Structure formats: structure tokens, C-alpha cells
Amino acid sequence: MEVKDVHHAYRRRVVLxxxxxxxxxxxxxxxxxxxxxxxxxxxxxxxxxxxxxRGTVRHSGRFGYCPQHVVLNDALTVRQHLTFFQTAYCLADVRYAEEVMEVLGFTGYADERTSVLSGGTRQKLNVTLALMHDPQVLLLDEPYQGFDWDTYQRFWDLAARLRDAGRSVLVVSHLAYDTERLDELWRLDGGLLRPDEAGVAA
Ligand SMILES: Nc1ncnc2c1ncn2[C@@H]1O[C@H](COP(=O)(O)OP(=O)(O)OP(=O)(O)O)[C@@H](O)[C@H]1O
Incomplete structure (x- = not known):
């Protein structure tokens, strides 16, 4: 993904x-x-x-985006969400999504309506939906919000596996924990991105 000179303003509030x-x-x-x-x-x-x-954003290949705010349909079960996204992504099956569910530890909730899920479990589904088509570029906005410690660790292991398989993974967070897990760390400040070397693996 190539991002060049991107500007954004909400009316007069210039953000980027x-x-x-x-x-x-x-x-x-x-x-x-x-x-x-x-x-x-x-x-x-x-x-x-x-x-x-102003500016341009270019990327090629499959693309995945996990927004900060969970967007689920409370009338549907977890499995129905997978089926819905399977159709949207034109996937032959949901085996990869089931693998991700296993990694994130919420397979037991497959037949629950999302309205009754805990916040952390809703977020696990949010992440699963963003990556179940194995995107080449994956953007994750505060992906581990609400995760327990064990799930948090497994999330990072999963992100590392995706990176090792050649995917581009971008994680955005206001918390800079575990920066040694990252290849690159950037800080958004004053509307500009600057390298933030603190703790990044050499
Ligand atoms: N739809 C909108 N209309 C007007 N202003 C907005 C809108 N969305 C965001 N902003 C403003 O733009 C600025 C950047 O917001 P943004 O949500 O991108 O920040 P963030 O870094 O993701 O924050 P956080 O860490 O709290 O999630 C803030 O001042 C916010 O109030």
C-alpha cells in the first residue's frame, strides 16, 4: 500500500x-x-x-479493514455473520474463519446471537470478519480492545503469522505496548506520521 501526501479535514478541523x-x-x-x-x-x-x-492511496490485491467500532447485526448469530461475509467475499467455505475463531478462542459461541455476546467476543468476531478472506493488506483499528490477556497474546501471534506469510498488517492503537513485536512503528502527531523507533525490533 502506498499513501502519498494525504490530507483530511472535517470542515475547518484539519486532522491529516x-x-x-x-x-x-x-x-x-x-x-x-x-x-x-x-x-x-x-x-x-x-x-x-x-x-x-488531498493526496492518494494505492493498493493492490485483497483488502481487509477492522473498524474501531464493531459493526454487527444483532439479529444474526456468529455463524450467520460468517455466511454473510462468505457470500460478500465470494469464498468457497468458511474454514479459514473457523481457524481464526479457534485461535481467538470463541468457537463455542458460533450459534449465539451477537446481541448476547460480551464486548470482547464481539470484537473477536469483528477481527475475524476482517481477515477471513486472507487479505493481502489488513488494517486493524484498536483490534485488541476488550481482549483478555491470553487472547491478546494469541492475537499478536496471529498477526506475526500473517506477516510471515507475506501479508501487510497495520495495527493502530493509542497504546504502544509490545512495540518489539512490530517491524515498523509510526506516531501520528500534528497530522503527520513520524517514525517512532522506541522498542521496535532491529
Ligand atoms: N465525523 C467527524 N466530524 C467532525 N470531526 C470529527 C469526526 N470524526 C472525528 N473528528 C475529529 O477528528 C479528530 C481525530 O479523530 P479520530 O477519531 O480520527 O482520532 P483518533 O486518533 O482515532 O482518536 P482515539 O484514539 O480517541 O480513537 C478529533 O478531533 C475528532 O473529534
Missing amino acids: RGVDLRLRAGTLCGIVGENGAGKSTLLKVLSGELRPT
Whole structure:
């Protein structure tokens, strides 16, 4: 994914002031920044949900986006969500989604309506839906919110596996824990992305 000189403003509130980013294949990349720095705005621009006021975003291949706020249909079960997205992604089966469910530890909830799921389990489904078509570029906005410690660790192992399989994974968070798991760490500050070397593996 290639991002060049991206600007975005909500009316007169300028949030992004010329963001450049190159997300290479086989890279696990993090973006951190304070609350309100514009991280979600940037991901919405990268995913195409928002149009930049200036600049370009280019990517090729399958694309996955996990938004910060869970978007589920409370009338449907977990399995029905998988079927719905299977159709949307034109997948032959949901075996990979089931593998991800196993990794994130919520297979036992397959037949539950999402309205009765805990916040953490809803988030597990949110993440699963974003990556069940094995996207080449995966954008995750605060993906581990609500995860218990064990799931949090398994999430990072999964992200590392995707990176090792040649996928580009971008994780956005206001918390810069576990930065040693990342290949690149960027800080969004003042509407610009700057390298943040703290703790990134050499
Ligand atoms: N739809 C909108 N209309 C107007 N202003 C908005 C809108 N969405 C976000 N903003 C403003 O843009 C700025 C950046 O918001 P954004 O949600 O991108 O930040 P963030 O870094 O993701 O924050 P957080 O860590 O709290 O999730 C904030 O000042 C926010 O109030």
C-alpha cells in the first residue's frame, strides 16, 4: 500500500496534514498517537470510507479493514455473520474463519446471537470478519480492545503469522505496548506520521 501526501479535514478541523506511508508486503506495522490524533480518520481514508481532501492511496490485491467500532447485526448469530461475509467475499467455505475463531478462542459461541455476546467476543468476531478472506493488506483499528490477556497474546501471534506469510498488517492503537513485536512503528502527531523507533525490533 502506498499513501502519498494525504490530507483530511472535517470542515475547518484539519486532522491529516500530509501523511506518507509505504506498507510493504510481509510487514507488521503499528501507528500510535494520542486520543484525537486522527488515527481512525487515517484508517478510514486508507480503507476508502473517507475521501482525502488531498493526496492518494494505492493498493493492490485483497483488502481487509477492522473498524474501531464493531459493526454487527444483532439479529444474526456468529455463524450467520460468517455466511454473510462468505457470500460478500465470494469464498468457497468458511474454514479459514473457523481457524481464526479457534485461535481467538470463541468457537463455542458460533450459534449465539451477537446481541448476547460480551464486548470482547464481539470484537473477536469483528477481527475475524476482517481477515477471513486472507487479505493481502489488513488494517486493524484498536483490534485488541476488550481482549483478555491470553487472547491478546494469541492475537499478536496471529498477526506475526500473517506477516510471515507475506501479508501487510497495520495495527493502530493509542497504546504502544509490545512495540518489539512490530517491524515498523509510526506516531501520528500534528497530522503527520513520524517514525517512532522506541522498542521496535532491529
Ligand atoms: N465525523 C467527524 N466530524 C467532525 N470531526 C470529527 C469526526 N470524526 C472525528 N473528528 C475529529 O477528528 C479528530 C481525530 O479523530 P479520530 O477519531 O480520527 O482520532 P483518533 O486518533 O482515532 O482518536 P482515539 O484514539 O480517541 O480513537 C478529533 O478531533 C475528532 O473529534
